[in-house]
Amino acid sequence: GAGVSQTPSNKVTEKGKYVELRCDPISGHTALYWYRQSLGQGPEFLIYFQGTGAADDSGLPNDRFFAVRPEGSVSTLKIQRTERGDSAVYLCASSPQTGWPGELFFGEGSRLTVL
Amino acid sequence: AQTVTQSQPEMSVQEAETVTLSCTYDTSESNYYLFWYKQPPSRQMILVIRQEAYKQQNATENRFSVNFQKAAKSFSLKISDSQLGDTAMYFCAFRGTSGSRLTFGEGTQLTVNP
Numbered sequence: 001g002a003g004v005s006q007t008p009s010n011k012v013t014e015k016g017k018y019v020e021l022r023c024d025p026i027s028g029h030t031a032l033y034w035y036r037q038s039l040g041q042g043p044e045f046l047i048y049f050q051g052t053g054a055a056d057d058s059g060l061p062n063d064r065f066f067a068v069r070p071e072g073s074v075s076t077l078k079i080q081r082t083e084r085g086d087s088a089v090y091l092c093a094s095s096p097q098t099g100w101p102g103e104l105f106f107g108e109g110s111r112l113t114v115l
Numbered sequence: 116a117q118t119v120t121q122s123q124p125e126m127s128v129q130e131a132e133t134v135t136l137s138c139t140y141d142t143s144e145s146n147y148y149l150f151w152y153k154q155p156p157s158r159q160m161i162l163v164i165r166q167e168a169y170k171q172q173n174a175t176e177n178r179f180s181v182n183f184q185k186a187a188k189s190f191s192l193k194i195s196d197s198q199l200g201d202t203a204m205y206f207c208a209f210r211g212t213s214g215s216r217l218t219f220g221e222g223t224q225l226t227v228n229p
Contacts, residue, residue, distance in 0.1 A: 031215065042119075042206050042219035043160075056216065089158060104217060106160035 002026070004107035006092050012113045013082055021077040021110045025094030032075050033104060034067055035091040043091055049075060082114045117142045117209050121220035128197045129228050135182075136192045136223045138207030149183065149190045150208040150217070153201075160206070166190065197227045 005024040035043035045059040069075040093104040128134035
């Protein structure tokens with residue numbers, strides 16, 4: 001597809017379960033970002049990949065959150081032992097270049113609801 | 116660390132009128148980019164306009180323009196001839212040169228009334 005694709009669009013899970021959220025960036029984009037957006041708030045940075053490596057993971061809230069991008073394309077955000085506070089929309093974005101001044105292209109997000 | 120502040124949680128405007136959304140930011144960097152993104156109910160962030168800090172001229176994209184005041188660290192968005200399709204959440208965002216992340220404000224919900 002032409003844009004950033006995120007699956008699933010919606011995910012409902014129970015407290016304590018494990019979830020995976022997938023992001024398929026625009027072909028050829030080397031940079032990939034994950035953001036979390038709580039209801040009524042602006043997106044908060046989680047992690048940024050340049051190629052296969054996490055260049056900046058300082059936004060991950062705790063060690064229950066982990067993300068990978070093994071081949072430098074698709075990325076998976078993994079959340080262990082989910083908590084109700086993890087409920088949010090998780091946005092993925094990609095960029096054709098790093099640093100300055102690349103524009104970010106966003107997907108439609110994955111809405112996670114933890115019951 | 117950079118911070119971005121949008122002090123107007125909600126705004127409304129009549130169709131065809133002009134509205135201005137406010138944004139202030141804090142940074143110690145001298146070179147950076149500022150953005151306005153629009154987020155409709157579909158959740159996808161769409162870039163509206165961007166401004167390079169070293170350019171004094173305010174950016175313009177059709178009905179959208181900015182008033183960039185670098186000394187005051189202010190970056191407001193003006194929407195002229197408002198249309199119903201402009202109804203959305205608008206986010207101001209900052210991107211510096213020392214890192215690659217975008218830092219977003221809290222957003223302003225804009226409603227355009229017929």
